[in-house]
Amino acid sequence: MDAAQRPEHRLIGGSIPYIEGPLKVSGRTEYTDDLKRPGMLVGRLLRAPWAHAKLLRVDVTKAREMPGVFAVLTGERYPTPFGVLPITKDETAIAVDRSRYIGDVIAAVAAQDELTAERALAAVEVQVEALPEYTDPRMGRTRVDAPIHEKGLNHSNIQKEVVQHFGDVDAAFRSAAATARVRASFAGVTHAFTEPQCTIAEATPDGRLTVWSSTQVPHYLHRSLSEVLGLPMHRIRVIKPEVGGGFGGKSDPLPHEIACAALALETGRPVKILFDRDEVFYTNHGRHPTFNDVQIAADAEGHLLGYDIEAVIEGGAWSSFGTVTTYYNGVMAMGPYRLPNFRYKGQRVFTNRPPSGAMRAHGGTNIRYSVEVALDQLAETLKLDPFDLRARNALPPNSTTINEFRITSTSFLKCLSAARDRSGWAEKWGRLPYGQGVGLGCGFYISGSNSPIHFTPKMPQCTVHLKADMDGGITVHCMQADIGQGSNTLLAAIVAEVVGVSLDRVHVSPVDSDVTPVDIGSYSSRVTFMMGNAARKAAEALRDRLLEATHQLTGYPRDALRVGVERYEVEHRPEVGVSYMEALQQAMQGTGALQSTGAYTSPPVGGTFKGARAGTAPAYSFAAYVAQVSVDEETGSYGVEKVWAAFDCGRPLNRLAVEGQIHGSIHMGLGQLMGESMDYRGSRLMNPSLLDYKILMPQQMPEVECLLVGDADPEGPFGAKEAGEGPLVATLPAVANALYDAVGVRFYDLPITPDRVLKGIDRRRAEGRSWKGH
Amino acid sequence: MTAQPVLRIRINGHPVDVPAPPERILLDLLREDLNLTGTKRGCDLGTCGCCTVLLDGRPTLSCLTLAAMADGRAVTTVEGVSSGPALHPVQQSFVDHGATQCGFCTPGFVMTAVALLRDHPHASREQVMDAISGNLCRCTGYTKIVEAILAARAAGPA
């Protein structure tokens, strides 16, 4: 444990219960749907029942005339395209001319109540001409008749193609003593947060628009609203109430948010759009359905010589984060191993299915699976222990990858040792009875994208303002989006720690663009690192003012003073000092409330070639997981009994939150591995419900032992790195490799459902290959 | 238009009279008519468990219950679990153990757990997992929720 570190800090490094916990357990937290505005109307969206169609006529005349209907909008009213990435804006609030998937928005209505709104939608008359449907990303990669978007590469459905080559991969494979190859397919999975999307918008006679929305990135929503609606940003106010989970699914600005604002502008009345659960599934933006092909070359001692990777990922109807995803499906293989040669070809292809986007461990999950399974195969070929193979290739600290990622801290070797020792690997691997096994999977993930999605370059990624006033409280302002991960608590704890006050003095302001300075939101595992640094700077600035006041009151020089608890005192004479309130009152003389600012801008890192910024980060997390499984060979069902999760998040700031992130990541990763799947027949999603989309139950969760072995990161706040996404990626290959140890079968199609396990065992037996005597 | 039936429901200890048409769902009555928004709407189809309330003490999916069925009966929502400013031991344990992340499922879990520990003050880990297997959580992997409920056993009046 970190007992040695604890005395250094009062709060940081311990287990800090979430500050909003008492509100959440008593139902007092306000999510968007809990809010009401006077005169509020119900907004509903008409969704396209066709996979791909040209909209010949969308006639809303009858709908508009119905009593109780206040507005019906179609696409041409606000046709300006938007999108989370400035370079690929291709979504519209409401479809213009064409609908691209079952569930695409083709009209929006505001009415007095839900029933009236639905009747109005039913009265909208639409005439369409069917267009060819594209439902497999492996098709549509050459010239097609009716590409889903005009800008597709060479009149095809390819949204983005990435080709990268570092070193000489062909030479590496020619000189290899051993190679391994994994060709795998991955069903799409979705975030399945418990709170359905909800937005309220209200336009007021002072010319302003206020939007409350369940979003992870209020700032991107703010930008998109401004662009599409043609209102300057300063006349738009974005408020983020409490958010009931996001996992990436609420990080894009979404069509309904803009449509809701448009309805508010049109009617002059507040409008709320709340999704039914099936609409959450259609809106998706989940993990890309993926086909990848990973080849690895190594020398006779197991030193990695090169990777040769191809990936085809399914974008669905829109670009979303897809350009980034396309890069990530290659470059997230750059760690945690040293690699001299690397080649990647990735394509993201549009289909007439719900859009893919960013989901927890975005772009890293599927490629990590294939790489880590291939490494397990390589170890077997070379007769090496999988741990030894990994340790032999570990990226050293303070190094640079072949694609010029800057690696600073890494405790990957410590992760390996901890996972190996705690799991009893030496006694278990290859030695458990048939049907039982252990496997190793390792992780690598960005601790915040170094390259912010900013429309104005050179702005900080995060700014924090503090206000300390006569009541003795400190209010923290920052547009960071707590979506349950505990960033409010972290903000408060950092401020309380640095300023030296009790946690209950610190109040984190609700996110409100009128008040809170910009932070670019909860995605890319950036919040702890970036917001944490900004908060620390702001708190240090405030602390310095209070120390200055202490100097004025005590006469001791600044450098002789230290921060106590609710008190500032003389380092060598702690009995001499002043209380926080005394210092605060002194500091406020002539100025009133104290204010301070801190900001974070990521350092200049990465190469200069095309695409070099993708995957750059100020730091990276590392992981080594061992999973133990038990398989029923007759039914193919299996359980994951335990996961030893050794994780390098640098120095954990809130142990409770880090453990919670690891548990949640393992749950979500296991879900993708064991059963979660966006099931399509052609263009049609078959399971848009929480009954048929199968989130794991408590009985399916393994016991998890969190091994937080990271050393402090030199640039992270108090030495911390991310723990929100990296903990997911090692889960899947660890279990797959454990299944191999258990029954001698490799699985290349996810999810690994019991019927697939059984088929795998059948196939192995048909090949005449026995495993552990079976 | 005929007058709507008036339901008399004892909500969190207080009898209230509230008009409601027959098709009114209890969840909607609570959230829309009575402004008790602690009870959450996650799926509206009886799957997520976010809308769990106690109906005559029994954990019940309010999204699949006609408001009319609560006529003459007692409904406890998350707002009524504790009296006064102090939290119920189950609630306090959820706070202490980090069993809430986004918190949207939390009211449902709290209601389920309160009823479980009332009926089984010494519930085993298996009983706890069994009892919560109708409430979905996407954040915590359930681990800290189970820990919190187990810890609340000792802290409770039992």
Add this chain to the structure above:
Amino acid sequence: MHLDPFELHRPETIAETLALAGRLAPAFDYLAGGTDLLPNYKMHLNVRPHLIALDRVSELQEYTLDRIGAMVRLADLDRDPEIGRHYPALAEAVHGIATPLVRASGTVGGNLLVETRCFFFNQSYFWRASLGFCLKADGDRCHVVPQKEKCYATFSGDLAPSLMVLGASVEIAGPDGVRTIPLDAMYEADGDGIRRVRLRPGELVVAVHLPPAAQHLRSTYRKLRARPSYDFPELGVAVSLRRDGDRLAALDVAVGGLETYPRRFPAITEPALGQGLDPERIGALAQAIQAAVRPVHNTAYPPDYRKRMTGVFVRRALTDLWDRRGAS
């Protein structure tokens, strides 16, 4: 989501219920626990203008070990240790239904009459409209087995197979009085798949009867599903037997979750009576039942897997029951 307006009727006796039913048929549904009906109504599936709520009919809520009222809540059976002691298959089936929250409201009658399920049917109105609807609701063709004659939606109740192998019968009240028939006779075996039960208009399932002999059976219910709660059966296997020394004195097997109705296999099980069971005979019985079932692709797991698991589940259940110590 909202419900379309309907008229709600709340009788307090069976007689009142039948009178209402006689007057309103066929424009009504009975509302028991609501956990099956109300999701379907929210999705606008076969909505009717009248609901007759049964929650105030106290006669339907009575239960003893011999007679279980149709409105007995599943949770009440679940927590009754006597059920587990006397009818293991029933207790296992009850405990496996949906979730604790669904069982709190769900009823015995509701599970026996649960609407058959299909992933072309249990969808929102929007979803179904996008496909042009199906034979079971608002449309004229089946998307599972493309044709226009028969619906292939899967019977997904857990209680029926377990009660069948316990020899249960069902008490039905109607305009012509009360009749009691074997439970398996209530289910339509060779119809169009739409008419699922052999109930006459206005009839009401009042109770399930269990014969005294049921308490002397070894029994079990095994359920295949993706998760340990929530999911409807991808396969449910109920087996009962009575062992007389080394001879099989009674044997019954019923399955659910595979076809449009819960199904027994007397032609396979009856010839086995009078003999002993050994792994070979058990394997042959399991194979015969596996060969007889015809699942289609309208649930989460593929039909070939569910079929194969039928054999595994029957074999395991038979093996366990035959070898079980302490029981009769």
